Amino acid sequence: MAQEPRKKSRRIAISDKRQITVPKEYYDYLEMESEANIELDGNKIVITPVRETNDDFSEFILKDLIDEGYGGDELLQEFNRRKNNIRPAVEAWIKEARENAEEVKSVSNLFEEDE
Missing domain, CATH: 1.10.286 (GTP Cyclohydrolase I; Chain A, domain 1)
Structure with missing residues (x-):
């Protein structure tokens, strides 16, 4: 990643099946592919690309x-x-x-x- 890391937040919807959509801007910035890791950190959910x-x-x-x-x-x-x-x-x-x-x-x- 050539860009500097930045902190940014955005409100997203959660479907009835507990699914979320990663905003395209975030997906592209993190160079995500077909899998991600999800971690429970206190009262936060942290999603990182594999x-x-x-x-x-x-x-x-x-x-x-x-x-x-x-x-x-x-x-x-x-x-x-x-x-x-x-x-x-x-x-x-x-x-x-x-x-x-x-x-x-x-x-x-x-x-x-x-x-």
């Missing part, structure tokens, strides 16, 4: 969760929450790296001492 990646940290996440004492349904919920946070974290790191790279105009600038 991102298929080649990098799977599942084993590392599960090991950490087990070491932290998670089990049963709580383990599954926390696993899904953490796994869904991987992509936003990586995107933030990439953005930060690009911003830092723009500050360095040449390799020689890396070795200049501040005055």
Whole structure:
């Protein structure tokens, strides 16, 4: 996503079958496809696009969760929450790296001492 994240709200209808429609603007902005993750966070429902990646940290996440004492349904919920946070974290790191790279105009600038 090239655009900056933004906070925006909109009122939507819920059908008799408990279905909602994601507004096209949101759908396009998030580059959603055919699936989304839904999470209950206190009194909020958070819907995030499913991102298929080649990098799977599942084993590392599960090991950490087990070491932290998670089990049963709580383990599954926390696993899904953490796994869904991987992509936003990586995107933030990439953005930060690009911003830092723009500050360095040449390799020689890396070795200049501040005055």
